[in-house]
Amino acid sequence: MKRIAIDPITRLEGHGKITIFLNDEGAVDNAYLQIPELRGFEKFVEGLPVEEIPRVVTRICGV
Amino acid sequence: MKLNIGIYWGAACGGCDVAILDTHEKLLEIADMADIHLWPIAMDFKYSDVRAMKDGYLDAVLFSGGVRNSENEEIAKLLRAKTKTMIALGACAQMGGVPGLANMYTREDILKRVYLESESTANTEGIVPLEGAKNGAHELELPRFYNTVKTLSQVVDVDYTIPGCPPASMQIYSALGLIWDNMLPKKGSIIGAGDRALCDECSRKKSEKTITKIFRTHEKLPDAETCFLEQGFICLGPATRSGCGSRCIKSGTPCRGCYGPLDDVADQGIKMLSALASVIEAKDEKDIDAVLDTVVDPLRTFHRFSLASSILRRKKA
Ligand code: SF4
Numbered sequence: 012m013k014r015i016a017i018d019p020i021t022r023l024e025g026h027g028k029i030t031i032f033l034n035d036e037g038a039v040d041n042a043y044l045q046i047p048e049l050r051g052f053e054k055f056v057e058g059l060p061v062e063e064i065p066r067v068v069t070r071i072c073g074v
Numbered sequence: 075m076k077l078n079i080g081i082y083w084g085a086a087c088g089g090c091d092v093a094i095l096d097t098h099e100k101l102l103e104i105a106d107m108a109d110i111h112l113w114p115i116a117m118d119f120k121y122s123d124v125r126a127m128k129d130g131y132l133d134a135v136l137f138s139g140g141v142r143n144s145e146n147e148e149i150a151k152l153l154r155a156k157t158k159t160m161i162a163l164g165a166c167a168q169m170g171g172v173p174g175l176a177n178m179y180t181r182e183d184i185l186k187r188v189y190l191e192s193e194s195t196a197n198t199e200g201i202v203p204l205e206g207a208k209n210g211a212h213e214l215e216l217p218r219f220y221n222t223v224k225t226l227s228q229v230v231d232v233d234y235t236i237p238g239c240p241p242a243s244m245q246i247y248s249a250l251g252l253i254w255d256n257m258l259p260k261k262g263s264i265i266g267a268g269d270r271a272l273c274d275e276c277s278r279k280k281s282e283k284t285i286t287k288i289f290r291t292h293e294k295l296p297d298a299e300t301c302f303l304e305q306g307f308i309c310l311g312p313a314t315r316s317g318c319g320s321r322c323i324k325s326g327t328p329c330r331g332c333y334g335p336l337d338d339v340a341d342q343g344i345k346m347l348s349a350l351a352s353v354i355e356a357k358d359e360k361d362i363d364a365v366l367d368t369v370v371d372p373l374r375t376f377h378r379f380s381l382a383s384s385i386l387r388r389k390k391a
């Protein structure tokens with residue numbers, strides 16, 4: 012079994028990698044898109060004063 | 075000879091990268107100055123390309139984003155070995171930035187909220203990311219999600235810092251000029267920013283500040299010419315380095331401190347707290363406390379960008 016890693020995937024906002032497994036005939040057995048990142052905005056905006064939300068969630072993606 | 079540079083992001087939003095792109099036509103000058111060998115947002119280089127470089131091959135790396143997981147740390151260390159000069163770009167790399175607010179919680183709190191409890195997530199099997207997983211014969215790995223968000227300088231030696239969230243584009247351009255012209259100041263310096271407090275450059279009218287009540291922005295309309303702090307709106311100007319061009323102030327909104335502290339200030343948030351306490355009109359400590367108690371969300375107000383680098387650092391585990 013052969014393994015191809017595309018790491019990182021590029022020209023997008025964020026982190027990602029693709030891992031492809033080839034079988035003995037060289038055909039694709041399976042391919043996986045993995046997202047190796049998490050920051051946790053869902054948690055740390057909880058309870059934030061509502062008027063401050065725009066200036067925090069704009070840091071989710073700056074692209 | 076052209077410089078060899080790398081641009082990378084850890085726990086970031088891409089805004090620092092866009093700030094580089096926002097140098098507009100100056101980008102062509104940057105391209106004349108430097109060959110870029112890594113820049114995930116814009117160019118297709120792989121980690122294997124970086125691993126294949128000789129140590130010290132790069133003249134400079136601009137690293138935005140904090141260190142949130144083991145991959146961020148691994149690549150930070152890899153790039154440190156490959157570069158002569160490591161530059162922390164932006165508030166996240168410098169101080170943890172907004173993603174550093176995750177230090178108010180534990181790793182488990184965050185994983186639970188994001189993957190198990192979030193209203194928009196259907197995850198009946200209760201799957202959370204694992205560092206290693208097997209699907210038949212296929213073995214997959216993910217980085218370890220740390221309990222604590224770290225700044226770049228908490229994991230590798232950092233030579234210079236360009237502050238801001240994001241840094242002002244022209245400040246990035248001028249900082250790159252310092253490398254090109256071989257004019258970098260002493261190691262450890264902040265580049266691409268001022269050396270005074272934001273208040274010293276702010277054009278709003280200032281007189282003797284005396285606050286008796288803290289206002290939230292929806293509670294009254296701020297006067298467009300007077301200092302925010304004098305009007306009772308919390309503004310981090312006294313505790314924040316200048317260099318941003320007063321972007322927020324000019325847009326009619328108080329500073330939240332993204333340019334970080336001045337030299338020799340250990341904790342920006344605590345510096346702001348003491349600046350605030352000193353302008354409160356009160357007879358004694360009890361009165362000061364009564365006013366300070368009206369700050370709705372002190373931690374995320376005073377340490378909006380700097381929690382990971384502060385002396386508080388994180389919630390007790
Ligand atoms: S410093 Fe601000 S603009 Fe830069 S990556 Fe962090 S959140 Fe984005």
Ligand code: SF4
Nearest residue numbers: 273276301302309311
């Ligand atoms: S506190 Fe804010 S509004 Fe007042 S002078 Fe300082 S930066 Fe300007």
